[in-house]
Amino acid sequence: MLQIELWKRVLILGLCALGLLLALPNAFYTRVETYNDALAAQATGASGPEIEAQTELWPDFMPRALVNLGLDLRGGAHLLAEVQVEDVYEARMTSMWPEVRDLLREERETVGTIRLQPSASDELRVRVSRPELVGEAAALVRGLARPVTSVTGAGSNDIEVSTDGDEVVVTLSEAERRATDDRTVRQALEIIRRRIDEVGTREPTIQRQGSDRILIQVPGIGSASELKQIIGTTAQLTFHPVVRRTSNEDATAGSGNEILPSIDEEGTFYVVESAPVVSGEELVDAQPSFDQNNRPAVSFRFNPTGARKFGDYTAENIGSPFAIVLDGEVISAPVIQSHIPGGSGIITGRFSVEESTNLAVLLRAGALPAGLEFLEERTIGPELGADSIEAGKIASIVAFAAVLVFMFLSYGTFGVFANIALILNVGLIFGLLSLIGATLTLPGIAGIVLTIGMAVDANVLVFERIREELKTARGPARAIELGYEKALSAILDANITTFITAVILFAMGSGPVRGFAITLGLGILTSVFTAIFVTRLMIVMWFERRRPKTIEV
Incomplete structure (x- = not known):
């Protein structure tokens, strides 16, 4: 039936x-969208007659x-970025020098004195004063190798150590390069997503394309240049010991040091140690604030590891200047007045309120592990x-x-x-x-x-x-x-x-x-x-x- x-x-x-x-x-798209925006604004603490009126546009029970x-319907910005994974190789070699230096200095009687040599960005060269013992020095450095932390690199070490005359040459292994490339692109993808989410855009498309490219499409944003300003800054914050201050850009920095320009003082340069004491990766929070003179600033807080490093260094170097470096420029170089426990501090400089807010957003979202090269950019009007x-x-x-x-x-x-x-x-x-x-x-x-x-x-x-x-x-x-x-x-x-x-x-x-x-x-x-x-x-x-x-x- x-x-x-x-x-x-x-x-x-x-x-x-x-x-x-x-x-x-x-x-009722426009009405409901306005209602949703008003609820989101209320959730962040905003209030006012206009917001109250917008919350009445749609019944709460519906x-x-x-x-x-999407981008092609609302308008917005389209970017295709290539992650400069080679930057990470250079950073790895730079950060490895203090470890190699300390190890070989402890064995000075065995290998003699050492000196860092100019080298390519993806390798580390150390000259040994006793060439006949360069093999022993290389063997000591090989002891610093660690297993590659990836499935494809199982059983491989992260560094390869060889000799070239009287020099020990350290490079990343091929397995570690592949793992580093994949890890770098994944980190960049996540940090770009966090930065865009901080701005509050709707339903962005952020996808990996190929091995080292990222597609970014954000509906509703004004232009591709505006989107580049949000995500294009590396926002790599580091804290370095200051060797000296100079007005000569071409001054000799010395082994293991580098010369960085000052943002606040035109014509002033700082010679700082290349290896940072603390890096932005150990930041857990950054908020816009004001200093004691009521000027815009950014307050920050480290995780326990960073707090311990920061506290130990400030305790041992009272009276010495300490450079706060953002993307290769010294934004502040205060003198350490006292021990700073707790891992928190404040960054001062010639900021506007908007600049301090944007810097806090970038630092809070995290530093890009490598620079981005924008291969394609497009703005689609509403x-x-x-x-x-x-x-x-x-x-x-x-x-x-x-x-x-x-x-x-x-x-x-x-x-x-x-x-x-x-x-x-x-x-x-x-x-x-x-x-x-x-x-x-x-x-x-x-x-x-x-x-x-x-x-x-x-x-x-x-x-x-x-x-x-x-x-x-x-x-x-x-x-x-x-x-x-x-x-x-x-x-x-x-x-x-x-x-x-x-x-x-x-x-x-x-x-x-x-x-x-x-x-x-x-x-x-x-x-x-x-x-x-x-x-x-x-x-x-x-x-x-x-x-x-x-x-x-």
Whole structure:
């Protein structure tokens, strides 16, 4: 018999109502977006009549999740950055020199005196005063090697030590380079994400491309140059012992030292030790504040390891200057007045309030492990996004209208049921997109348009099977029941293969391709649900009410 149990009817109607309820905020997009922004502002402590008025724009008990608009619909900035992984090699070699120096100095009687030699950025060269003992010195340095911390580098050491005449040469092993490259790009990816999240942009796309490139797309931001200012600064904060102060940029720094310019004092340079005492990696917090003269500054706090290093150094070097270096420039070089326990302090300089706030954001998000080279940058204006939305609307409406007319002319009353299910189908797609917080792009709109065309395929299969069953002189109830049963396997086969394609596109693709895959995959799920369950429920309810002796499909 042609019938559907009561609990199934309630479940089907309930899912349809829930989907439409979740999709409803998108019909009032600007109002709900303003409401959400006001709630976010209140969460950060902001208040005022304007914010209070904005929180009244949408009922609190209603869903407020929206489909996020992608870069091509909202406008925004697009960047493709290449991570300069070679910078990390140089930093590793620089940080390794104090360890090598201390080790060989302890064995001075065995290997003689040592001196750091000029070398390439990715190697460390140390000259030994007794050339005949360079092999023993190399063996001592090999003892500093550590296992590579990666699956592909299992069993390998992180450094390779060789000799070149009277010099010990230290380089990173190939396994360590590969592990370092992967780790550096992952760190850069995470720090870029944190920096953009600090600014509060909506649904940015931040993805790794290839081995050393990162794709960054941020909807709603003014320009690519503005985005570069947010993420392009390395914000590498380090604290160095000061050797001396000079006005000569070309002065000899000496082995293990470097000359850095001062930001505050034009024409002033500081000779500092290359190896920092504490680095920004050990910062756990940074906040904009004011110094004792009420000038903008940045207060900071180290983790326990950094606090211990910072405290020990300040206790042992009272009366000595201490350089605070940001991205290769000395922003402050205060004299240590007393022991500074607790690992907290304040950075002063010629900051504006905005500059101190931005610096605090960058330091709090963390330092980029390496510099970025921007290979591609593009700004998409909101006008172009509005044009894309309008074009998408027109395409959707035309496709929608064409399918509605075709189904009605082809299948009459049953075509009307299919059209109602199609309308529900589009609503359910937007409901699911809102529920998972998906980002809708222009290819995503193309996926919805394609779904509209595909959504009636299942109904066409069912209706054609019903037509065939009616020709065998079966009653209308039996024909409808057999039509759905015999069409089910064909419907599932066709949609499962398409859904697998959508999954592969999502897994292998990026950016717009993923947007298309998401809407296509969700559209397949909703169209199968509406075709198998919703249209069948409508036909059963119509049949129970009218009890026709014959039907025409």
